[in-house]
Amino acid sequence: MGEFDLIARLVELVRGAGAAPESGGRVIIGSGDDAAVTEPARVTATSVDALVEGVHFRRETAPLESVGHKAIAAALSDLAAMGAAPGEAYVQLGVPTDLDEAGAVELGKGLAAAAAANGVAVVGGDVTRAPVLFLAVTVVGHAPSPDELVSRSEAEPGNVVVVTGELGGAAAGLLLLDRSDLAAAAEADDLRRRQLAPSPRLAAGRALASNGATSMIDVSDGLGGDALHVAEASGVRIAIDLERVPVQGGVAEVADAAGVDPVRLVAEGGEDYELLATLAPGDLDGARAAVEATGVSLTEIGKVAEGTGATLRLADGSERETSGFDQLRR
């Protein structure tokens, strides 16, 4: 299958995704011209994210449909962390010679399903040969004004730290995928799905943005590292109480079976794609109600203080400084 056939097949597969009603932008020219032409809202948020075979996934353990899904979801998680409404996606594929048409269809289905599920139109892309499969995704979100978006850099001393949903599931799912010897927890399927097909918290992100979030980031590198990113960008100190962090069901069992400290899965695992935000204490109840209305929980897990760095307080009362998680060391 040549490039144009493959593009045509992939375009056909993602076309069903369409422009979502919640998109703030209007697509004037979609896929197939030199560039996609859109009429955006007043402000756009744009983020890029790449998945590379052998680095971020292995085809032996990750079905191609989930690879397509995750590429879109991981990119959109950054828009969720700004509080932007999802708009358009652009997908650059590097395709190895051992990916056949059936594989391309599976990949395309995952891309299309994730785009449709999250209200995104795939309006451009590029397919090229490559020695391994890679997906480089660009997503554009919209907002009516800059004030409605939330950066990492405005957390204030006195704020509370909150997190959506539950953590640790993606890291536990990865352990289950990599080690078939682990006794399967009752929640094994949920945990593997959390790793393979995460859900970006777009609605929760907009709820937080419009209910007082002073800073926000998605938990993609790991809770400790992402808290540190916010602390550094905002010039504050963040203290997280790990005992208060909601842990996904089955994570403790998987950690136990694997002989891994569960704290590592919860605080360092990353890829849960939940949102970590800061709020004035007076905004907490309103934000919680707004986030819960999107079907996701919101939990207070720490405090913002003057100073620098980020700490995690463990069950035994000890505190440890967090450091950034470095993907290039993977």
Next chain:
Amino acid sequence: MGEFDLIARLVELVRGAGAAPESGGRVIIGSGDDAAVTEPARVTATSVDALVEGVHFRRETAPLESVGHKAIAAALSDLAAMGAAPGEAYVQLGVPTDLDEAGAVELGKGLAAAAAANGVAVVGGDVTRAPVLFLAVTVVGHAPSPDELVSRSEAEPGNVVVVTGELGGAAAGLLLLDRSDLAAAAEADDLRRRQLAPSPRLAAGRALASNGATSMIDVSDGLGGDALHVAEASGVRIAIDLERVPVQGGVAEVADAAGVDPVRLVAEGGEDYELLATLAPGDLDGARAAVEATGVSLTEIGKVAEGTGATLRLADGSERETSGFDQLRR
């Protein structure tokens, strides 16, 4: 060097590029947050383009600085073909373990120089491990209204076909890079530079857009294949007279030395990143003057008629149908 160091180093290198005065958009939050936030013009044109080591370049023959340059230039060429004003760029890098800091600096310099030369701000990116070096670039251009952008699909029977600049140079340059045995033409350096560090015709594209171009595409796959893309998108027939196509100096000598038909370099080589456009005959003189004011020539090379397909007329008077160039077969 870890991811964050490498990102920091690359951000530092491209920061000099800055937002250009000609950008229609305003950058509110640049690199370093979850997403870049911009206030775009009313209409945006967005395109993506990837370069993969071993497919689009080889590190043995392409200096890393030129790889960075070309990745930006090739992506911008698609915006030139829409007539959009360049705005922002996002760069996703796949970095193999054998790229050291000096290599990253060279690559970053090329990215920064090409961004600066073309009035683009690099406001986002992503660095990840990969088995080979790849660069996946997203560029966003701006226009005050959809009417000021030119698609591929509005060429009309009776239009003339024009091309900017000279063709064949990039393909001849590639031959020179790949085959050190070729007797060097006097213009060898120019030809190699044309392959390694092309110039997107952004100003010429805007001149054509505002002087009656009915359709436009950049010559990236090859003159014949790109003419066919326009013919198919517009539902017309395009006939190009190859004898009228301006050929870059030295191309004939390189073709002769390599034992290659020069027609292949001019019509099928691709990567010259000139613009192919269609115009009503009455708009030709005005468009030529406007394009020449940007320092680039504009030459009439063919006609648009009713029908389908695209033909190249050779020096001996014979005509041949063109077919799309398929990058996956490389």
